[in-house]
Amino acid sequence: MRASYHEALSSVVDDLxxxxxxxxxxxxxxxxxxxxxxxxxxxxxxxxxxxxxxxxDDLESRCFTLxxxxxxxxxxxxxxxxxxxxxxxxxxxxxxxxHVAKIAxxxxxxxxxxxxxxxxxQRMSKLANEMVxxxxxxxxxxxxxxxxxxxxxxxxIDDLRTLQFRVMLDDSWSHGxxxxxxCALLGRYYERIxxxxxxxxxxxxxxxxxxxxxxxxxxxx
Amino acid sequence: MRASYHEALSSVVDDLxxxxxxxxxxxxxxxxxxxxxxxxxxxxxxxxxxxxxxxxDDLESRCFTLxxxxxxxxxxxxxxxxxxxxxxxxxxxxxxxxHVAKIAxxxxxxxxxxxxxxxxxQRMSKLANEMVxxxxxxxxxxxxxxxxxxxxxxxxIDDLRTLQFRVMLDDSWSHGxxxxxxCALLGRYYERIxxxxxxxxxxxxxxxxxxxxxxxxxxxx
Numbered sequence: 497m498r499a500s501y502h503e504a505l506s507s508v509v510d511d512l513x514x515x516x517x518x519x520x521x522x523x524x525x526x527x528x529x530x531x532x533x534x535x536x537x538x539x540x541x542x543x544x545x546x547x548x549x550x551x552x553d554d555l556e557s558r559c560f561t562l563x564x565x566x567x568x569x570x571x572x573x574x575x576x577x578x579x580x581x582x583x584x585x586x587x588x589x590x591x592x593x594x595h596v597a598k599i600a601x602x603x604x605x606x607x608x609x610x611x612x613x614x615x616x617x618q619r620m621s622k623l624a625n626e627m628v629x630x631x632x633x634x635x636x637x638x639x640x641x642x643x644x645x646x647x648x649x650x651x652x653i654d655d656l657r658t659l660q661f662r663v664m665l666d667d668s669w670s671h672g673x674x675x676x677x678x679c680a681l682l683g684r685y686y687e688r689i690x691x692x693x694x695x696x697x698x699x700x701x702x703x704x705x706x707x708x709x710x711x712x713x714x715x716x717x
Numbered sequence: 718m719r720a721s722y723h724e725a726l727s728s729v730v731d732d733l734x735x736x737x738x739x740x741x742x743x744x745x746x747x748x749x750x751x752x753x754x755x756x757x758x759x760x761x762x763x764x765x766x767x768x769x770x771x772x773x774d775d776l777e778s779r780c781f782t783l784x785x786x787x788x789x790x791x792x793x794x795x796x797x798x799x800x801x802x803x804x805x806x807x808x809x810x811x812x813x814x815x816h817v818a819k820i821a822x823x824x825x826x827x828x829x830x831x832x833x834x835x836x837x838x839q840r841m842s843k844l845a846n847e848m849v850x851x852x853x854x855x856x857x858x859x860x861x862x863x864x865x866x867x868x869x870x871x872x873x874i875d876d877l878r879t880l881q882f883r884v885m886l887d888d889s890w891s892h893g894x895x896x897x898x899x900c901a902l903l904g905r906y907y908e909r910i911x912x913x914x915x916x917x918x919x920x921x922x923x924x925x926x927x928x929x930x931x932x933x934x935x936x937x938x
Contacts, residue, residue: 677882
């Protein structure tokens, strides 16, 4: 019984790593859809979001079963609790990737992002994607340092978003209301993907150390 | 020990109900800030968001303690798991109310929402507020019917948001890019507040029945 319990727990973590890779692929493909007006990619991300939701439901239900049947304690309890939150983060990142893809699809065959904003979104999406990848690696390797590195990426994303608003709200903006509304929402979606990656990182730190980031210090939960 | 455990569990639920009321007040005050260009209200919501975050951290840590020390099962385990997710929903709703208040503050002394969009946002914010109130009542009274009623409100919010886009992207829109960007984000924030209220409702259903809404059917988790 104990052996199969440990197997169940480690298969939850393995599947979380797999789910993170799928989310990373979805974010990547959504960006491809967005920046290359690629309708097939957009449809793929939107269609496959249901798979991520199913993975979420399956993993969540396995975590509940572990809690109910095994009453885990200490590090194992932390793993289940962290897994429950990570699976929610991942499902949300998948939703956000689908939101990006839907804007790409809505504007097809035009590109939603005007040329003057292109390099900003290229950089922002690259950072967001790296953060998801970093979150997966952090989880797979229990590497707390990687998790802390994410904060730097997150700061750059915030700066890029501030810059987006500056460009959109400048008198020289010539792309009209629709492109501005699209860019405002797209910036928000990538920012939220990055936020969830940061949260995943903090869940790994909790899982490994039992410490919770709270403001600028760490407390035992 | 068992008595104090049950006390600890029911005080978590009581405090969740209290937190829901505080979030409801924050959403209400943020709307006041937004629709009346009321700077004092905006500052209040932004300043008090830290209190909600503290409540979140406190409640979350009490749930962890219950899981670790008491290894609850059946209905009690469901209560703790549902509480963990509700407290995350509530903290997020508080953040979103602060986002609304920040837009109000940024545009002060002007109003962020143009006159032609005013009645839409009045209705949208009223519905969102009612949904938070409904979520709190559902939790306090374990009233599953209330939770299901929320779906109707949520649908109306989606319709209002679609209408917002129609108005903003119409050639007759004369309020410029800034107002459109503000309205796009504000609509998103209220929509997300409503989404979290719906999620809270589904967590109450899970807590009471052990059933999870999954697509359009219910499964045992």
